[in-house]
Amino acid sequence: MKILPVPTRILAGALVVAMMTLTAPVAVAAPAAGPVVRIGSKPFTEGIVLGEVLAGVARQAGCAAEHRAALGGTQIVFAALERGEIDCYVEYSGTLEREILRGETLRDPEDVAAALARRGLCRSTPLGFDNTYALGMKETVAAGAGIEAISDLAGRDLAIAVSDEFVRRADGWPAIRDAYGLRQTPRVLDHALAYRGLESGHVAVTDLYATDPEVRAHELRILRDDRGVFREYKAFVLYRADLATRAPQFVTALVQLAGAIEPAVMREMNARVRLDGEPESAVAARFLRERFGWDVVAAEPAAAVRVARDVGRATLEHLALVAAALAAAIAVAVPLGIYAQRRPRLAGGILGAVGILQTIPSMAVLVFLVPLLGLGWKPAVVALFLYGLLPIVRGTFNGLAGIPPHLRESAEVLGLDGRARLLRVELPLASRSILAGIKTAAVIAVGTATIGGLIGAGGYGEAILAGIRRADAGLLMQGAVPAAVLALLIQAACDVLERFLVPAGLRAGG
Amino acid sequence: MPAMTTQPRSTRCIPDRAAAPSPADGPMIALDDVAKAYGGRWVLEPTTIAVFRGTTTVLIGPSGCGKSTLLRMIVGLVAPDRGTVTIAGRRLDAGSVSDLRRRIGYVIQDGGLFPHLTGRDNVGLLARHLGWEPPRITARITELADLTRLPAAALDRFPSQLSGGQRQRLGIMRALMLDPAALLLDEPMAALDPLVRYDLQEDLRRIFRATGKTVVMVTHDMGEAGFFGDEVLLLGAGRVVQRGTLDDLIHAPADEFVRRFVSAQRFPGLSGGEGRNAS
Numbered sequence A: 001m002k003i004l005p006v007p008t009r010i011l012a013g014a015l016v017v018a019m020m021t022l023t024a025p026v027a028v029a030a031p032a033a034g035p036v037v038r039i040g041s042k043p044f045t046e047g048i049v050l051g052e053v054l055a056g057v058a059r060q061a062g063c064a065a066e067h068r069a070a071l072g073g074t075q076i077v078f079a080a081l082e083r084g085e086i087d088c089y090v091e092y093s094g095t096l097e098r099e100i101l102r103g104e105t106l107r108d109p110e111d112v113a114a115a116l117a118r119r120g121l122c123r124s125t126p127l128g129f130d131n132t133y134a135l136g137m138k139e140t141v142a143a144g145a146g147i148e149a150i151s152d153l154a155g156r157d158l159a160i161a162v163s164d165e166f167v168r169r170a171d172g173w174p175a176i177r178d179a180y181g182l183r184q185t186p187r188v189l190d191h192a193l194a195y196r197g198l199e200s201g202h203v204a205v206t207d208l209y210a211t212d213p214e215v216r217a218h219e220l221r222i223l224r225d226d227r228g229v230f231r232e233y234k235a236f237v238l239y240r241a242d243l244a245t246r247a248p249q250f251v252t253a254l255v256q257l258a259g260a261i262e263p264a265v266m267r268e269m270n271a272r273v274r275l276d277g278e279p280e281s282a283v284a285a286r287f288l289r290e291r292f293g294w295d296v297v298a299a300e301p302a303a304a305v306r307v308a309r310d311v312g313r314a315t316l317e318h319l320a321l322v323a324a325a326l327a328a329a330i331a332v333a334v335p336l337g338i339y340a341q342r343r344p345r346l347a348g349g350i351l352g353a354v355g356i357l358q359t360i361p362s363m364a365v366l367v368f369l370v371p372l373l374g375l376g377w378k379p380a381v382v383a384l385f386l387y388g389l390l391p392i393v394r395g396t397f398n399g400l401a402g403i404p405p406h407l408r409e410s411a412e413v414l415g416l417d418g419r420a421r422l423l424r425v426e427l428p429l430a431s432r433s434i435l436a437g438i439k440t441a442a443v444i445a446v447g448t449a450t451i452g453g454l455i456g457a458g459g460y461g462e463a464i465l466a467g468i469r470r471a472d473a474g475l476l477m478q479g480a481v482p483a484a485v486l487a488l489l490i491q492a493a494c495d496v497l498e499r500f501l502v503p504a505g506l507r508a509g510g
Numbered sequence B: 001m002p003a004m005t006t007q008p009r010s011t012r013c014i015p016d017r018a019a020a021p022s023p024a025d026g027p028m029i030a031l032d033d034v035a036k037a038y039g040g041r042w043v044l045e046p047t048t049i050a051v052f053r054g055t056t057t058v059l060i061g062p063s064g065c066g067k068s069t070l071l072r073m074i075v076g077l078v079a080p081d082r083g084t085v086t087i088a089g090r091r092l093d094a095g096s097v098s099d100l101r102r103r104i105g106y107v108i109q110d111g112g113l114f115p116h117l118t119g120r121d122n123v124g125l126l127a128r129h130l131g132w133e134p135p136r137i138t139a140r141i142t143e144l145a146d147l148t149r150l151p152a153a154a155l156d157r158f159p160s161q162l163s164g165g166q167r168q169r170l171g172i173m174r175a176l177m178l179d180p181a182a183l184l185l186d187e188p189m190a191a192l193d194p195l196v197r198y199d200l201q202e203d204l205r206r207i208f209r210a211t212g213k214t215v216v217m218v219t220h221d222m223g224e225a226g227f228f229g230d231e232v233l234l235l236g237a238g239r240v241v242q243r244g245t246l247d248d249l250i251h252a253p254a255d256e257f258v259r260r261f262v263s264a265q266r267f268p269g270l271s272g273g274e275g276r277n278a279s
């Protein structure tokens, strides 16, 4: 797709950047007058690149585009679309028909369109590529083991690692397991990690998508789906029907994407991000420029500036999530711990219930919460709140239960009423244990708040998840290091707090 | 109430009216036919005891015979399985317990001080909760420190920074803070060295007499029982075996158990340390 000689392109690029820089203040003073199109994307490279492509199309059509990138998976993104928190995202036919609309009778495309219409949704013409599921192995390993088709896997002792979504989806692992009679128990691994496992030899077989750039980079053999289990995964845009009235120019512009992204083009875009480390926005911009001659995506600021700004913003977002969740958890868990200690019969049930909350994977909590609360900080805070309950309830309960009986009696015999006993004697005596629980809850919250990156709540999770996705250690560190520092700082802050809140007599003399 | 195999016989223990300083007032503390059982076993058989105003009653008896149970019943920490407790003419029940507790001081071994409060705050805790003005609290604490001869510096230390004798004095100050009519002490001097104990015994008896308190005290020390007790009750296995002055118990033991109990004291200086009191 060489349109211009390289020096000319650089010159043109520099000119565009210069013009953008000059016009930027004007743009701030007079924001785009067009309607806002809110775009979502699932948390993998292809979804994000296509989200950026949609953003470019929207801007080209004269709309203001917001891209809530890398939301936490199909259920969360679709829930956000249904709730109207996003207007559109790129989905695949197989996912739509067999996951999202599971349980509906779908005999032909009209049935699918009707099912979508009932939800106030439409789908665009397919974009041009089919990203079907596949199973892949290292070429050398597959040749050595004589495996060409999925049916060759039956009864073979091979380490299979598949993505979380693949193992759960009816059209993923369960479908091929049943169709091919596979007895192996797959390990669940993030895609990026599974590819590393293939290289290191710890993983023999993994699931992949037909447009994965790694097929070439890792010299993989795609196993033939000899029983035709995997369905078509044609990509298209799912959008809210009301966009046709709110942003008709965007819906019209979408038509141009029909059939515009061939499989090779998509694989190349994925490769530029995953293998060459280019930002998704730059890859999408290049596609729009080369394909349609549009220059729509604003230039990125210099990397160093962006990192500093991102870390600052992520820190504020992260702290806000942790602080809100922790405050709520303290307000609920301390009284709950007191109540549990007062009602020995209920104590087991209360501690058990908050303990079970702790064991629910954060992804499951989010899938439950997003349909109720939407995207953004709300579901993140609620999830962190739920995870914060156990340590604080337990700290309060143990602190109160550990008060020597003779001290409890001393307070009682003195003639203090129940409230005074609690406030003047029992809580101060339990303060150290309660604070220890709060400290644990705070550190857990700092770690868990990375889930904010899955649902558009921001925080360090964005950089960490993006770093894992792109196998970009620098980006990962940009989130992981401040998160670790924050955890240490919070621990130190709790130690300082302990000096003020734990009565001196409990620290003096032992 | 658990099923009992044998109905225990009731022991009545009311001092001579003549010995009571103001019999017209009625007893300060009256236990009427109270009993307590744990797990089907009587730890206190039905017992009736009256303690008159201004007198000191000492409970002695072997370990586990129910002395602390009896004392704890008077402050409502143990609910009797039968019978009633009456303090200053008011029946002890759920409605009166908080109020009555403020009229009874209760002191346990080592003072039972709250480790998170200084000596001063331990003593003033209840008064502050009841809304006393700070100057009044300070004045009262100073007065009590004089009375118990507690060094002023000890007031502002935490219990972990105090000696055993100082903690005990603070426990007594806390019990006396609201000037209660009655004082209950459960082995208050068990952990003290002989010199501190000697001084504290003197101080306590002086305080009891000066303030006209009604006192019930548990001790294992026969000398202490004689030193304090207007009346001594000897308990054995959940019932009152004998009551009277210590002299009565020594010179007219009701049975072999009483004789053995009151003579089981060792005094230094007597031959081989084996000498027995009043044999």
Ligand SMILES: Nc1ncnc2c1ncn2[C@@H]1O[C@H](COP(=O)(O)OP(=O)(O)OP(=O)(O)O)[C@@H](O)[C@H]1O
Pocket (backbone or CB within 6 Å): B038, B039, B043, B061, B062, B063, B064, B065, B066, B067, B068, B069, B070
């Ligand atoms: N909460 C309880 N549950 C079961 N048994 C109890 C309880 N409290 C006391 N007891 C039993 O009741 C009996 C009397 O106990 P109590 O504390 O009154 O003895 P005591 O005379 O004060 O003994 P000591 O001189 O050793 O302090 C003991 O056998 C004790 O084990």
Ligand SMILES: Nc1ncnc2c1ncn2[C@@H]1O[C@H](COP(=O)(O)OP(=O)(O)OP(=O)(O)O)[C@@H](O)[C@H]1O
Pocket (backbone or CB within 6 Å): A509, B154, B157, B160, B161, B162, B163, B164, B165, B166, B192, B193, B196
């Ligand atoms: N950690 C501490 N900080 C400040 N003062 C202390 C501390 N520990 C003890 N003291 C003071 O030192 C003095 C001696 O205390 P110590 O406990 O050695 O006395 P003791 O001889 O054991 O007395 P008792 O017989 O009453 O137990 C007391 O005045 C006590 O208040």
Ligand SMILES: [Mg+2]
Pocket (backbone or CB within 6 Å): B067, B068, B069, B186
């Ligand atoms: Mg006892």
Ligand SMILES: [Mg+2]
Pocket (backbone or CB within 6 Å): B163, B164, B165
């Ligand atoms: Mg000592």
